[in-house]
Amino acid sequence: MGRRLAGKVALVTGAGGGIGAAICRRYAEEGAQVVVTDIDAARAAAVAAGIGGASLSLGCDAADPAQAEAAVAAAVARFGALHVLVNNAAAFTADATAETIPLAAWERTLAVNLTGPMLMSRFAIPAMRAAGGGSIIHMASQLGHVGREGRFWYCTAKAALIHMARCMAIDHAADGIRVNSLSPGPIATERTVARIGGPEAGLAFYGPLTLLGRQGRPEEIADAALFLAADESRYMTGADLLVDGGYTAR
Numbered sequence: 001m002g003r004r005l006a007g008k009v010a011l012v013t014g015a016g017g018g019i020g021a022a023i024c025r026r027y028a029e030e031g032a033q034v035v036v037t038d039i040d041a042a043r044a045a046a047v048a049a050g051i052g053g054a055s056l057s058l059g060c061d062a063a064d065p066a067q068a069e070a071a072v073a074a075a076v077a078r079f080g081a082l083h084v085l086v087n088n089a090a091a092f093t094a095d096a097t098a099e100t101i102p103l104a105a106w107e108r109t110l111a112v113n114l115t116g117p118m119l120m121s122r123f124a125i126p127a128m129r130a131a132g133g134g135s136i137i138h139m140a141s142q143l144g145h146v147g148r149e150g151r152f153w154y155c156t157a158k159a160a161l162i163h164m165a166r167c168m169a170i171d172h173a174a175d176g177i178r179v180n181s182l183s184p185g186p187i188a189t190e191r192t193v194a195r196i197g198g199p200e201a202g203l204a205f206y207g208p209l210t211l212l213g214r215q216g217r218p219e220e221i222a223d224a225a226l227f228l229a230a231d232e233s234r235y236m237t238g239a240d241l242l243v244d245g246g247y248t249a250r
Contacts, residue, residue: 002029002030002031003031004030004031004226004231004232005027005030005031005032005055005084005226005230006031006032006232007031007032007085008027008031008032008033008083008084008203008229009034009035009075009076009079009084010027010032010033010034010035010082010083010084010085010086010121010229011031011035011037011071011082011084011085011086011118011124012024012035012036012037012086012088012121012227013035013037013038013060013062013071013088014037014038014042014043014062014087014088014089014090014197015036015037015038015047015088015137016036016038016039016040016043016046016047017038017047017189017190017220018187018189018190018191018215018218019042019088019184019187019189019218019221020036020047020086020088020089020123021036021047021206021218022093022218022219022221022222023050023086023088023221023222023226024036024047024051024055025047025051025222026134026219026222026226027084027224027225027226027229027243028051028052028054028055028068030226031057031203032054033055033056033078033079033136033228034048034051034054034055034056034232035056035057035058035071035074035075035079036048036051036055036056036057036058036061037057037058037059037060037071037089038059038060039059039060039061039062039089040057041057041059044058044059045057047117050065052068056074056078056079056089058070058071058074059118060073061111061112061164062087062089062112062116062117062119062120063089063108063111063115063116063119064090065119066124067117067121067236068119068120069119069123071093071120071123072120072123072124072127073123075091075127076127080128081127081131082124082127082128082134082136083128083133084121084134084135084136084137084189084229085121085124085128085133085134085135085136085137086139086225086229087116087117087120087121087136087137087138087139087161088139089094089108089112090113091108091111091112091113092109092191093105093106093108093109093153093242095149095150095151096150096152096153097152098152100204101153103213104159106153108162109153109154109157110157111162113154113157113158114157114160114161114164117138117161117164118164121136121168121179122226123210124136125172125175125177128175128176128177129175129176129177129237132176133175133177133178134176134177134178135174135177135179135180135194135226135228135229135233136165136168136177136178136179136180137180137181137182137228137229138161138164138165138179138180138181138182138243139160139161139181139182139184140158140159140162140165140181140182140183140184140240141154141155141158141160141164141165141184141185142183142184142185142186142242142244142247142248143155143158144158144159144160144161144162144181144189144240145162145183145240145242145248146247146248147179158183158242161181162180162181162183162240164181164183165179165180165181165238165239165240166179166238166239167242169237170237170238173237174226178228178234178237179237179238180228180233180236180237180238180239180240180241181240181241182221182224182225182228182240182241182243183238183240183241183244184216184221184224184243184244185210185215185242185243185244185246185247185248186202186206186209186215186216186244186245186247187209187215187216187217187218187220187221188202188215188216188217188218189218192236200249209247210244210245210246210247211245211246211247211249211250212245212246213245214245215245216243216244218246219235220243221243227239227241230242233241239249
């Protein structure tokens, strides 16, 4: 196993499955102590159990200020510092237009996908400053770059998250804190597979939309998240890393 994150403490939101779980496992393999948070505490605990003693699991709704603050405080109390924050939690709703989306669904989408990363960052930044710097990674999407029918709510939130990373990078460069966004393309997670109707349907639907002719794997996004957390990306901030199989290339 590698040690590219040896001595680092990382907190990942929305880590109960799919991409978040893969990031937690990858970070732990590279020597990090990992705080696994998810709104579903049982799912977070299952991921942490697979990692072992170098992890802590917490139930956390990232859109709730008190829970966001408590998660960061727990990370520092348990491991002594915080160096990496991955804002991966996301909320989804049924396809809709501005005319048809329920207001509650719109508000929850913005709360989790946009306000959540801001809140987690608000409480993480002082801890990172005290630790001498760190890396914040906002999990965006290729749909933050291009539109998609019926998903304006998601595209809008992810586009805003990409720009949030740029602006936060400006604000906190002097603190030694790098802020980047990571934009996966179509990834074969449980949620995506269920939405489309199975692995074969997912390949048939998403394959033609990418240059590589397939969906990505959570582990491939975890590798990108490792790069943004590790010293290899120390000269990278205010950027968006697209890992989309060429989805946005045409």
